[in-house]
Amino acid sequence: MRAFPLLLLLAALTGCAGCEEADPTGLSGAVRVDGSSTVFPLSEAVAEEFMRDHPGVRVTVGASGTGGGFAKFARGETDASNASRAVEPDEAARLDAAGIPFVEVPVAYDGIAVVAHPETDWVDCLTLAELRAIWEPDSRVDSWADVRPGFPDVPVVLYGPGTDSGTYDYFTAAVNGEEGASRTDYTASENDNTLVQGVAGDAGALAYFGLAYVEENADRLKVLGVDSGSGCVRPSAETVQSGTYAPLARVEFVYVNAARADANPALDAYVRFFLASAAPLAREVGAVPLSDAGYRLAAERYAARTTGSAFAGRIGARVDAVLRSAPDPAAP
Template identity: 40%
Template sequence: MRFTYAMAAGLFTFVLLLAGCGGGGDGEGGGPGGSKSGTVVVDGSSTVFRISRAAQEAFESVNPNTTVVVDNHGTGGGFSRYLQGEVDVVDASRDAKPDEEAKAKAQGIEWTRFTVGNDGITVVVNARNTVVQSLTVEQLKKLWEPGSTVKTWKDLNPAWPDRQIRLYSPDNDSGTYEFFVEAIVGKPKPVNADPAAKDQPKPAAKGGQRDGVQQSSDDNTLVNGVANDEDAIGYFGYAYYAANKERVKPVAVQNGADAKPVLPSAETIADKSYRPLSRPLYIFVKNSAARRPEVKQFLGYYLDNVKKLAVDGGYDPPTEDDLKANQEARTKLYGAAAPETAAAKP
């Protein structure tokens, strides 16, 4: 039988289909989530994305046979994909929620958490705004809380202009959004249930932020929104401010009536004086996926170089206590034979 061009094309397509099998789940023998593809899938926080992207680029330069896919669908989105078996590593700008832990436990999914940096959520205004230098936590709450009646700068401070404020924030899947809301607005309060409705599900807690905020999952979109609007205010991770210092201006946060306003910086984030908006940054690694050679190699490289990678991403590196905890978690994950992380060495 003569080997035709059509037969060759069909064979080539079949080979491509075989190569496409596997991916970033926790399977260990090919197929969806198998290890044969040499692919590591990371998704989650747009804040931690910058660190994981730095890890991806550096790792692939010395391990070209491994493909690392890094996406940023928000911390909540990353956990959602993770629980569906689509992701090996979640980038998280907050800790896992109780319901996420419960869903993972119900599916028999175990994970290990590592700290990969420290951040300060940065409140910014337009660079041409010469009025707003600092805001108290109470003013921030008054501005962002659900049902807020603040419409103008004058509503926040009688000495400020009577001009309408426009607000920008990450979307509801973002860990930055959730951390900011809890730190500034407060934890959601449960709704009183109807005592007569015994068999009805309990009402969800009310929380979040006010209506009328322009939200985006893309931090660069938020930066552009504030940079192009003289009466805008928004918030996002410190690295996105640091990369746009000429376009937006940070607002110092005053945490208490007797406290001094504090600007976010590498120093104030590291010493935790930038309160209440300083926070750790994490990756969550699925334990079953961590046994795959490519995931183990990528994780090892990430943790060995995490101090530099955090700085490359625009954030403060993990503290010595963070590094010690990382090493203990790594040893627990891989056993006593787990190599010591280079970053944790004195």
Template identity: 45%
Template sequence: MKSFKFLTLSVMIGAVLAFTTACGQSNESNGSSGQEQSGEENKQLEGNIAIDGSSTVYPIMEAIGEEYMATQPGVKVAVGLSGTGGGFEKFTKGETDFSNASRPIKDEEKAAAEENGIDIQEFELAYDGLSIVVNKENDWVDHLTVDELKKMWVHSGKAIKWSDIREGWPEEEVKFYSPGHDSGTFDYFNEVILEDEEMNEAAVLSEDDNVLVNGVTGDKNSIGYFGYAYYAANKDKLKVVPVDGGNGPVEPNNETVMSGEYAPLSRPLYTYVNTAAIKDKEQVYDYAKFMLENAGPLAEEVGYVSLKQEEYDAQLETLEGLKK
């Protein structure tokens, strides 16, 4: 067995030496083209990249930013989380290079960008399953229908008790925790659950999802919602609620979110880029390329669901078109 390993190793070393020699001869015959290509790939950049927007998208972009700065230490990537609406307000004024969003850009936001001479490009980063969560000690909720969610969250002018939602549940007042009005997650929930009706005025609103996590974990009678990554990061102290969108209760996970089975709370997550920055700032183009090449695994790492590889590839082609 040892002689076989030695023979195999000897063959491998011989092959490597032969390959190295051949490469050296090839590089000599081709001049310095190999060195130039390597130098281009390893080119170190400098400058700043400004990113703001959705708190839901923040974990993905934070992870991408950290990985990018490890390869390009001369570039400072600053990622804020002022909410989708707050991010677009800055982006449409030209204050940021990228604007993260948990919903598509609105017509009025597009108009604001156009008025300021800003051309935009949308990129999808991952899929999210907006997660309904209750306190870990809640032992009565096994699932909620879309109609029950609406009944709970729409403003009715009176305090809502669990017993108002389903017979046999506790006669205790429900405590609500929701993303704030600048959040794309709020907008999405408003669209598919509230159907544009006013939210329960008793709800505690915050643009910081960690505030919502702490609120739900601190009260047995609480309920809240936010992006799946924040549930995944806190699943030891939160209970996720399966949602019945008409075909039976479904819990959010990678499979049900990607397939759309977790309906109607599955959605894509976006970032928008200022196309002028792609052309004028080498570090912004380089970051966008790195982002699309690495968004899939990093989105999975922080708790979201990757797009299909062909979707990232198609967007990389779009990016290359912007550079021309």
């Protein structure tokens, strides 16, 4: 009479070795995702919630940068690729050559925040022209005194994303007018937490990275406003969503292998779940949700398996406007 309770105890102690938790939907399999470190917190949160509902599916999320993620995506190593900028023409060409049709799925907004050491008390806002002078190729800015008359002669110690980062690509295009145009004498990392640590520990430091990491470390950084010609605007959920934090408000994406989404029900369910749950989870991790209409249009684009990019080359794009103007996939 005691054998059955004993078996239950053994199963509990061993974690029910050899058995799997039942998924009422019957979903099973694996989904592999990599790419942007900026999109990573949202993607990881979605994956955790999805696996809680679907214990038979294993979702793995990596963060090798937008460029590194697209390289893995083109090699067929991943099912979806997170990106903090739109796919570039050469990346799209590699995907086409590899026979990988992709659906571009916008999932949130983000702002690229410009931050300084927390004790930097001489500056609250930088103009776009000053940012360009600091970050342009062959910049002669070595000291804060070189940035603006009246600033102290304190060395500017720069931190920023590496060249595989979508944040690097977007910032250089928005500020310097050409993607990849940047001075190179700065401490670069694809890990935004490394950049936070650098700025927090270096007097005179200046950096740029995703707004989500700023909000997680608000007590260790000073967030600067940016004046692009219409007055100083600080990055926030409101200014990013409205687009008034120009030109450093941007769209975050998940690029999905359309053929695999058709063949793998777990991947298809994951993408649909992502769009359905992104808004509240985005707020939790410091990203900025799209509008309700934006998520509806993105879901329609994904359901129709509309391949190719609608956002390539657009700075400061608003999801609703872009997707409403995109060609109707059902049109003859």
